[in-house]
Amino acid sequence: AQTVTQSQPEMSVQEAETVTLSCTYDTSESDYYLFWYKQPPSRQMILVIRQEAYKQQNATENRFSVNFQKAAKSFSLKISDSQLGDAAMYFCAYRRDYGGATNKLIFGTGTLLAVQP
Amino acid sequence: NAGVTQTPKFQVLKTGQSMTLQCAQDMNHEYMSWYRQDPGMGLRLIHYSVGAGITDQGEVPNGYNVSRSTTEDFPLRLLSAAPSQTSVYFCASSRLAGRSNTGELFFGEGSRLTVL
Numbered sequence: 001a002q003t004v005t006q007s008q009p010e011m012s013v014q015e016a017e018t019v020t021l022s023c024t025y026d027t028s029e030s031d032y033y034l035f036w037y038k039q040p041p042s043r044q045m046i047l048v049i050r051q052e053a054y055k056q057q058n059a060t061e062n063r064f065s066v067n068f069q070k071a072a073k074s075f076s077l078k079i080s081d082s083q084l085g086d087a088a089m090y091f092c093a094y095r096r097d098y099g100g101a102t103n104k105l106i107f108g109t110g111t112l113l114a115v116q117p
Numbered sequence: 118n119a120g121v122t123q124t125p126k127f128q129v130l131k132t133g134q135s136m137t138l139q140c141a142q143d144m145n146h147e148y149m150s151w152y153r154q155d156p157g158m159g160l161r162l163i164h165y166s167v168g169a170g171i172t173d174q175g176e177v178p179n180g181y182n183v184s185r186s187t188t189e190d191f192p193l194r195l196l197s198a199a200p201s202q203t204s205v206y207f208c209a210s211s212r213l214a215g216r217s218n219t220g221e222l223f224f225g226e227g228s229r230l231t232v233l
Contacts, residue, residue, distance in 0.1 A: 045224035
């Protein structure tokens, strides 16, 4: 069974600095998707970034980028120029590429990010 | 843009009571699912559906019941609530993943349930 591990329950970063959140996963599949979701205090789940396993290039969305190491099964999230609004719980998630069967996401336990002014 | 709508947002139940969490989406998504979120455990899949009339169990289905009579609605039923079911519940929907889309999940705002 696939598993997702986030080993950092809490992280802290100074405003305008850079922080990296770690995520590792275990799978025997070769085709899959990886996601980072943000959950602010409002509880809403917001998709931050997505990575397709078949793509070697790391995904980037504005200040958010990932370091995807397929062989090491590692998928870290880097937040540059941190802002107060980045304070949230961040979840790493995995989905097997069934090619149309189901869309089940497997989540990690989350990393609570605090941003210090 | 309604997206995924969950009701109620908050609910307090007594042990043994039953209730239904409602979920509706207006995006014509085939796939719908229910997760529960507990501290230190992330989100865990309860039940899911790939279309009207089709449901299946996720990781933690015990104590919960679902049905999918329409594409839009996917209610989650607690038949006899227990304190262990105190949690935040999320409904999520998406198009089925395929060649032309990645099956991105869209989440509702969550429902906080407390069972005394």
